[in-house]
Amino acid sequence: MAEITKLIHKYLRHDKKFPHVWCPGCGIGIMLGALIRAIDKTGFDKDEIVLVSGIGCASRLPVYVDFNTLHTTHGRALTFATGVKLAKPGMKVIVVMGDGDAVAIGGNHFIHAARRNIDLTAVILNNAIYGMTGGQYSPTTPYGMRSTTTVYGNVEHAFKISELAVTAGASFVARGTVYHANQLAGLMEKAFSKVGFSVVEVISHCHTQYGKLNRMGGAVAMLEWQRDHAVPVEQAARMTEESLADKFLTGVLADRMLPVYQDEYDVVRARAEEAEEG
Amino acid sequence: MKKRNHEEVLLQGNEAVVEGALRAGCRFFAGYPITPATEISEILSVKLPARKGTFIQMEDEIASMGAIIGASLAGVKSMTATSGPGFSLMQENLGFAVMAEVPCVVVDVMRGGPSTGLPTLPSQGDVMQARWGTHGDHPVIVLAPSTVGECFDLTVRAFNLSERFRNPVILLLDEVVAHMREKVVLPGEEVVEIVNRPKPKVPPEWYIPYENTPSGVPPMADFGDGYRHHVTGLTHDVRGFPTERPDEIGPFIARLFRKISQHMAEIHSGEFFLTDDAEIAVIAYGSVARSAKRAVREARDLGIKAGLLKLNTLWPFMRAAVDKVLQSARVLVVPEMNMGQISREVKRVNQGRARVIGINKLDGTMITPEEILKPLMEVS
Numbered sequence: 107m108a109e110i111t112k113l114i115h116k117y118l119r120h121d122k123k124f125p126h127v128w129c130p131g132c133g134i135g136i137m138l139g140a141l142i143r144a145i146d147k148t149g150f151d152k153d154e155i156v157l158v159s160g161i162g163c164a165s166r167l168p169v170y171v172d173f174n175t176l177h178t179t180h181g182r183a184l185t186f187a188t189g190v191k192l193a194k195p196g197m198k199v200i201v202v203m204g205d206g207d208a209v210a211i212g213g214n215h216f217i218h219a220a221r222r223n224i225d226l227t228a229v230i231l232n233n234a235i236y237g238m239t240g241g242q243y244s245p246t247t248p249y250g251m252r253s254t255t256t257v258y259g260n261v262e263h264a265f266k267i268s269e270l271a272v273t274a275g276a277s278f279v280a281r282g283t284v285y286h287a288n289q290l291a292g293l294m295e296k297a298f299s300k301v302g303f304s305v306v307e308v309i310s311h312c313h314t315q316y317g318k319l320n321r322m323g324g325a326v327a328m329l330e331w332q333r334d335h336a337v338p339v340e341q342a343a344r345m346t347e348e349s350l351a352d353k354f355l356t357g358v359l360a361d362r363m364l365p366v367y368q369d370e371y372d373v374v375r376a377r378a379e380e381a382e383e384g
Numbered sequence: 385m386k387k388r389n390h391e392e393v394l395l396q397g398n399e400a401v402v403e404g405a406l407r408a409g410c411r412f413f414a415g416y417p418i419t420p421a422t423e424i425s426e427i428l429s430v431k432l433p434a435r436k437g438t439f440i441q442m443e444d445e446i447a448s449m450g451a452i453i454g455a456s457l458a459g460v461k462s463m464t465a466t467s468g469p470g471f472s473l474m475q476e477n478l479g480f481a482v483m484a485e486v487p488c489v490v491v492d493v494m495r496g497g498p499s500t501g502l503p504t505l506p507s508q509g510d511v512m513q514a515r516w517g518t519h520g521d522h523p524v525i526v527l528a529p530s531t532v533g534e535c536f537d538l539t540v541r542a543f544n545l546s547e548r549f550r551n552p553v554i555l556l557l558d559e560v561v562a563h564m565r566e567k568v569v570l571p572g573e574e575v576v577e578i579v580n581r582p583k584p585k586v587p588p589e590w591y592i593p594y595e596n597t598p599s600g601v602p603p604m605a606d607f608g609d610g611y612r613h614h615v616t617g618l619t620h621d622v623r624g625f626p627t628e629r630p631d632e633i634g635p636f637i638a639r640l641f642r643k644i645s646q647h648m649a650e651i652h653s654g655e656f657f658l659t660d661d662a663e664i665a666v667i668a669y670g671s672v673a674r675s676a677k678r679a680v681r682e683a684r685d686l687g688i689k690a691g692l693l694k695l696n697t698l699w700p701f702m703r704a705a706v707d708k709v710l711q712s713a714r715v716l717v718v719p720e721m722n723m724g725q726i727s728r729e730v731k732r733v734n735q736g737r738a739r740v741i742g743i744n745k746l747d748g749t750m751i752t753p754e755e756i757l758k759p760l761m762e763v764s
Binding site: 182 | 430433447448451454456458459462477480606607610613616626
């Protein structure tokens with residue numbers, strides 16, 4: 107049996123009613139593939155993993171995989187995940203969100219989860235659009251681009267999700283694309299192995315909404331766009347600012363040892379127990 | 385930790401909520417500072433870590449509600465506490481807890497509203513919000529204490545009911561009950577009856593997470609128990625997977641309501657005070673019930689056949705109890721620190737059998753015994 111077939115049998119839910127909700131050519135399936143390959147490599151048991159998501163196309167992912175899965179409310183996945191992790195610190199908690207989910211409605215939760223450095227991994231699929239509701243602009247839609255709510259061009263400026271996570275205090279931040287699927291699995295594996303708040307931003311495409319409205323071609327053309335605009339962070343160090351202007355960085359953007367919330371709270375518990383006994 | 389026996393203590397309502405929560409087994413609290421509920425957070429931030437529990441101050445009330453649902457799904461009894469503005473923010477996730485059947489307790493210490501309103505003054509303005517605050521048709525359990533002792537008892541009950549029925553339970557205090565101090569006899573830990581959520585007794589491959597059981601309450605596996613299942617706020621089938629099939633949606637919604645409606649007697653609690661022969665019955669809850677009791681006593685001294693039905697359960701509404709007082713009562717008096725949220729429900733049950741008089745006050749002050757006694761004298 108091919109390697110991928112084994113993984114499909116091991117990790118996808120057989121009692122779930124397929125087919126999935128995603129459009130043909132969507133990048134979320136590639137992200138799902140990378141996610142289960144990465145989890146398989148890290149060696150976590152299926153019972154140990156809680157996969158949490160919010161609302162949107164990317165957040166439909168957990169229903170198809172055979173873990174403890176939690177499909178929450180729009181933007182709030184990280185808050186539910188915080189409760190799960192603190193109540194059962196032994197669980198590996200992974201949170202899947204889209205760009206609107208993570209940095210629009212859930213933006214506050216995102217920066218606070220990073221600030222606390224709570225031991226969670228956030229996997230954020232960034233396709234620069236609200237896909238499920240039909241193509242409205244999101245906080246990562248680039249300036250000037252079209253959506254069904256910016257037909258005359260977007261006049262807002264985009265968040266850079268990874269850079270935001272670095273600034274907010276995440277332990278580990280990486281950016282990949284669904285075009286570079288193998289690299290993406292590697293970045294996820296690193297993130298899942300890291301203790302502390304880790305973020306993997308996944309640059310993907312929505313050819314049925316964003317691509318169509320901005321005349322970027324189909325799924326293949328948009329994948330090629332990712333190939334042509336992604337610059338590995340090591341390579342970027344040797345490039346000029348001008349040549350990087352329309353590019354985005356991929357690879358590990360931050361990997362640092364920072365105090366982790368659970369460890370810090372264990373100290374609080376010890377102090378509180380001592381105070382109560384004394 | 386050593387087991388404590390009965391002890392007499394002087395406590396504030398908010399403090400009694402904390403004691404009740406701890407003895408009911410609460411080991412996770414997430415909250416956001418807000419007057420007049422803040423004491424609950426402050427005390428739990430000290431007491432929970434000493435019991436290997438977790439206190440966390442979240443970035444807002446939306447996050448607090450999300451965190452307690454997550455903790456409960458991981459198997460830890462959890463609670464949050466807030467007041468009107470924060471309670472408004474919690475509504476969406478509260479609906480998630482109803483839909484996914486996650487036990488948890490939400491304390492709302494009612495202050496004057498709407499909006500920022502009167503942060504330090506009492507009201508009973510959130511009665512209907514507790515019932516209908518989250519969108520969609522849904523069942524809910526709401527309890528309202530009127531003494532500090534009841535703050536303890538009803539907090540324990542709130543946890544027990546939430547675990548028993550896999551439903552969020554809302555504890556509605558008003559600012560007066562939350563901040564007044566009374567002597568309370570706290571029972572020893574071994575005396576407090578604790579109810580835990582029903583657990584699956586079948587192997588994981590046979591587990592049906594949202595099974596249509598005779599009681600309406602499906603067994604609940606916690607994350608990490610080895611029963612990997614899907615939890616969603618989407619309408620789901622018995623396996624927990626999203627569905628749009630009418631033959632799956634209908635029975636699911638019916639079960640959500642049935643698990644509460646077929647256990648009304650177990651959920652309802654209150655007190656009949658001198659109602660057996662009462663021609664005039666006062667129906668009250670929260671701090672107002674205290675004034676009402678005094679007014680009823682004074683009315684009896686004046687020879688007026690008055691009685692009090694004190695509601696400890698607000699939702700599901702205690703229809704049977706109201707029917708009972710209606711056997712002798714020709715007038716129902718419903719004093720509330722709002723414009724008539726429970727009196728409207730009383731009228732619905734009454735169906736014109738008795739005259740219903742509302743005493744509605746919304747100026748930041750309590751309803752006094754005199755204000756209730758006056759109409760009792762007028763209609764006698």
